Amino acid sequence: MLGIQKRLVGSYLIVILITVLILELFLIFFVRYYYYHNIERIMMNQAELSATFFNQYFADEDLEKQSERLLKGFSQHSTAQVQIIGSSGQLLQDSTGLRADVHETAFQDVQEAFSGHTGSWRGYDPLTHEAILAVSYPLQANDTIVGVVRFITSLTDTNTTVNQISAIFIAAGLVVVVIVAVLGILVSRTITGPITELKLAAEKMAEGDFTVSVRKRYQDELGTLADILTMMAAKIRRNERLKNDFISSVSHELRTPLTSIKGWAITLKSDSEDGKVDLMEGLDIIEAESDRLTRLVDELLDFSKIDNGRLMLSCAPLQIGDLLHHIGKQLAPRAARQGISLEVQTDAPLPLLQADENRLKQVLINLIDNALKFTEPGGAIKLHACSTQEQIMITVEDTGSGIAEQDLEHVFQKFFKGSSHTPGSGIGLSISEQIIKLHGGQLKIDSRVGKGTIVEIRIPV
Ligand SMILES: Nc1ncnc2c1ncn2[C@@H]1O[C@H](COP(=O)(O)OP(=O)(O)OP(=O)(O)O)[C@@H](O)[C@H]1O
Ligand SMILES: [Mg+2]
Structure with missing residues (x-):
């Protein structure tokens, strides 16, 4: 497994584990609360009913003497174990049979009932060690607490149910984690697969094999x-x-x-x-x-x-018109020898240009050299310069062979000669373009096969 895949699957898993864990804890807590609370509420109602019943009909009688009758009445409508506790905490009656010698005030719920509140307690029966829930309610006669009624129920069944539900939740959580892990591995493969391919290709290239082509699997x-x-x-x-x-x-x-x-x-x-x-x-x-x-x-x-990047310009104010005429004169003999007309035309007042004269001359000679090389006798070459507010535009136009469309985008590349077999190393245009760029300008070339070529230079003033 790749490092990336480990990290991807690992982080998926950690996120999902934490989420599932929090969710499970919350659900299990909620289920337990719901069950216990429900039971407690039911018993609380029964205890309250019993206490009200006592208050209404038995308030004037002696609790200890009436306890047996009372117990019958209290436990009639309940499946829970019912206890009646006397005012000093002694157990008077127990629906499961008397269990003397247990002092009931030891239980927290009973203590609370004696202090006038409803008490509830969850714990283990001291005799059977069974999980139980106990609810106590004070029995009042004329505003004094004369005893306590206590309802007790076993929590064994409830605990089993709660545990079963928790087990189902945990199982579901595990299934989710497994699904996410499998999905994570599958998804991460769609990432690591292409990365492996890229890595292999890059390794091949590092070894000097440039015949590689990497398959594009996804649009990403x-x-x-x-x-x-x-x-x-x-x-x-x-x-x-x-x-x-x-x-x-x-x-x-x-x-x-x-x-x-x-x-x-x-x-x-x-x-x-x-x-x-x-x-x-x-x-x-x-x-x-x-x-x-x-x-x-x-x-x-x-x-x-x-x-x-070591080429430095030494710029000075330059009258571009003069330069064009000078170059025209210099190349006129060659043009005449080849039977090509060379015409120089400049707009009257051209602004001064901050430029490196020798380098610009080199560019123009390169361009005219190209034009002369690729134009047949009888053709014409036109040099033209004009200006706008911001820039000076120089064009070199010929009526020569032109450049094929598929070559046009490559002519500025170093050593590119297209299909031409004329002398030259194919760096003229590449150098020219760089020089114009150093002047902050741009060099563009437009050409049509059989019609001719126009090279356009724009340099900001
Ligand atoms: N005016 C033109 N007409 C037709 N083709 C041209 C013209 N200018 C350039 N090309 C094409 O672009 C190619 C590149 O030109 P570039 O000036 O960079 O190289 P070169 O002239 O072949 O060699 P070098 O300039 O180094 O002597 C030429 O080989 C030619 O195919
Ligand atoms: Mg050239």
């Missing part, structure tokens, strides 16, 4: 947890795959410029003496390829900085 918190665990495993699998893709794509990215640099180095070494090859051209290419390598390494460094 544990069901949600099962879903989350399954989803987590899927995400980890996916990240694992992305990481591998990334390593192979980075290796590829590194190899291309390296191959080119090495190729040119060999060519220059062997042929430059003859002056056959243009030395300058070779060196230019080596320079460009080295730049490409540096950029790639920088990107990777940025990326790890963002991942560790």
Whole structure:
């Protein structure tokens, strides 16, 4: 049994045991009270009747002499044992036969009757040791107590009945406890079952097996947890795959410029003496390829900085319009080479923005690079900036291939390249989004396959 199950069943049981115990005690107490009280009341009535009878018809006569007649009258309507006790406490008559030498004032009920009240007493008969209930009532003649009438009944039958009823109550209570225990175990299984499964799955994941999927049994918190665990495993699998893709794509990215640099180095070494090859051209290419390598390494460094939250912005007031035009000019040659028109359009007075110029430039170059990569010759790219009271909005719009709908939600993930086979490591958009977020803004992407893509940046002023 799991610890949780023990605790659950245990707490159920404790609650129900306490409840049943309190209920039983109350019921048993009530039953006893009801039975004893009833008997006492009946005998009390008889005693009172007898005393009234004596007061009315025998008040002037001598109690001791009339006691036999009186006893007959008193015990006529009662099954109880009746005693008549004289003024000094001596037993005058007893319906079960005379028992002299017993001094009745020893009993508490008799004492009370002699002091003018009705007395009742429950205890054991000193001779038979039987459980009895005795009720005494003063016999009065002209306002003086001349004796006491005492009714006594055995409680054996009543006690048996009360005990039987109590036994039934206790048995019923035990049945309830057993039912609750069984139910508790069954119910707790519906909780511990899924927990065990979750535990096993988590253990497997801890060992590095992410192929697990946990069955969702109920629509509750544990069901949600099962879903989350399954989803987590899927995400980890996916990240694992992305990481591998990334390593192979980075290796590829590194190899291309390296191959080119090495190729040119060999060519220059062997042929430059003859002056056959243009030395300058070779060196230019080596320079460009080295730049490409540096950029790639920088990107990777940025990326790890963002991942560790170590990327710091150095913000200063920035005229975003100027920046856009500057970038437009910088990329115009490449656009022209690819036969794509690149247009920059900014609304006249744009407010100054507190931003990190280099980082924003990096974002915009990333976005335009994407647009150039995924647009065919003859296409167009439009850069636009406008502002409202609170924010500046920059859009980069192209008429390129667009992004498939199922890829759209993943493009911001690191290393995600979709089905694209273009060069790139798939971290451009991921870095860009993080940089915009650091500026307190947001980057959104909207795209339609075959129509084009619009990337929208909003940064609060
Ligand atoms: N303008 C666009 N048109 C069509 N597809 C795009 C566009 N921008 C991004 N994508 C898709 O989103 C993917 C992720 O873009 P991202 O810029 O993050 O990576 P990359 O360009 O492939 O590599 P990197 O930017 O690191 O060189 C791209 O591989 C491409 O499939
Ligand atoms: Mg990119």
